[in-house]
Amino acid sequence: DAGVIQSPRHEVTEMGQEVTLRCKPISGHNSLFWYRQTMMRGLELLIYFNNNVPIDDSGMPEDRFSAKMPNASFSTLKIQPSEPRDSAVYFCASSSGQMGSPLHFGNGTRLTVT
Amino acid sequence: GENVEQHPSTLSVQEGDSAVIKCTYSDSASNYFPWYKQELGKRPQLIIDIRSNVGEKKDQRIAVTLNKTAKHFSLHITETQPEDSAVYFCAATSYGNNRLAFGKGNQVVVIP
Numbered sequence: 001d002a003g004v005i006q007s008p009r010h011e012v013t014e015m016g017q018e019v020t021l022r023c024k025p026i027s028g029h030n031s032l033f034w035y036r037q038t039m040m041r042g043l044e045l046l047i048y049f050n051n052n053v054p055i056d057d058s059g060m061p062e063d064r065f066s067a068k069m070p071n072a073s074f075s076t077l078k079i080q081p082s083e084p085r086d087s088a089v090y091f092c093a094s095s096s097g098q099m100g101s102p103l104h105f106g107n108g109t110r111l112t113v114t
Numbered sequence: 115g116e117n118v119e120q121h122p123s124t125l126s127v128q129e130g131d132s133a134v135i136k137c138t139y140s141d142s143a144s145n146y147f148p149w150y151k152q153e154l155g156k157r158p159q160l161i162i163d164i165r166s167n168v169g170e171k172k173d174q175r176i177a178v179t180l181n182k183t184a185k186h187f188s189l190h191i192t193e194t195q196p197e198d199s200a201v202y203f204c205a206a207t208s209y210g211n212n213r214l215a216f217g218k219g220n221q222v223v224v225i226p
Contacts, residue, residue: 031212033212041218042203042216042217042218042219043158043203043216043219045213045214045215045216048212048213050212055212056213091157091158095212097212100146100163100165100207102148102160102163103148103150103158103160103214104160105157105158105159106157107156107157108157
């Protein structure tokens with residue numbers, strides 16, 4: 001299995017631009033998570049999906065952030081408009097959804113907003 | 115919601131010595147406690163986990179202990195090696211709840 005695949009690995013954009021991060025979970029996993037990692041705040045859960053349905057988006061910072069999961073093999077996290085404080089590493093992770101099942105993280109997208 | 119705290123934030127040890135990282139959690143309903151290792155520039159990876167029905171679990175040089183009464187759990191690394199240098203995250207969740215609450219991480223530095 002190729003694991004969780006994220007793209008792009010790096011993204012540099014100017015303030016105000018739209019940013020779209022992409023994720024392909026491990027095949028057969030039915031839970032998908034988006035995390036943001038910064039030095040100050042550590043790993044923050046932004047949103048997670050079960051069977052393509054958003055379950056908890058309480059971690060989404062504000063309306064500029066949105067996430068979709070149109071099917072079991074693809075999810076996007078969009079920031080519009082982007083701001084410098086959005087600069088971080090964004091991780092996607094998936095799990096089988098069974099009780100106590102481990103999270104498998106992708107390699108992350110390093111976002112820099114100038 | 116669950117709140118997980120880790121101590122110390124940074125730990126330096128001589129190669130060959132042991133390292134211990136402690137985490138505390140707030141939700142007494144939490145019953146699954148994984149530990150993740152993140153090397154510089156890489157993704158977090160699961161290294162060991164424990165469920166609330168056991169007090170200790172070992173896997174070669176690493177072990178995790180759980181004290182449900184005190185609501186804390188610890189990661190023990192014995193005979194540390196340079197490749198153990200990384201950030202270690204603890205987390206907690208309850209069965210039936212997919213939402214893992216992570217601590218802020220501990221930087222472990224193994225000095226050769």
